[in-house]
Amino acid sequence: MARKSEYNIGFTGLTDGKHQFTFEIENKFFEQLGYTEFKKAKLHIQLELEKKPNMMIADFAINGKVNLMCDRCTDYFDFPLSGTGNLIYKFSENDLDDENVVTIYPNETDIDVAQPIYEFTLLMLPARRVHPEGKCNQEMLKDIDNYLMVEQTAKEEQNEVNNDEVDPRWAALDKLKNKNNNKK
Helix, strand or coil: CCCCCEEEEEEEECEEEEEEEEEEHHHHHHCCCCCCCCCCEEEEEEEEECCCCEEEEEEEEEEEEEEEHHHHCCEEEEEEEEEEEEEEECCCCCCCCCEEEEEEEECCEECCCCCHHHHHHHHCCCCCCCCCCCCCHHHHHHHHHHHHHHHHHHHHHHHHHHHHCCCHHHHHEEEHHHHHHHCC
């Protein structure tokens, strides 16, 4: 029998109605799931699970912070996270074709909320992760600018060298053109 996770909730003993669960999440949680973009994470998860005769409604509230790398200066910074997510667990013998509904089969006795916590947390992250305005590492930004300037100069120099070299096909056409111009 598989070892039960600390994020498993046994629902068979729960009465109909609302039930509260709390989880403290740190970086180890994300590392175990193979996600390593956080340097540190400290999240508080409040889960309200409402059990009904044919379903359970899970409302997740996530608050805390994660330490992310800035896309602009590459230094790490604390990014505050705060948000909610909802999921429906439906008791059924058949698969349900809805990404917001998880099927609970008759032989199941608990649900594992680790995956929804993981997914809701990642959905709260911005696409562009940058320090608040004015907080970037200025020295690193200067180094990046210098590097980009050197790269741009090298590309321009390479383009000049390439422009000086004439494609032999064009050279042959130029000879024909000059020959025709001289005949006139």
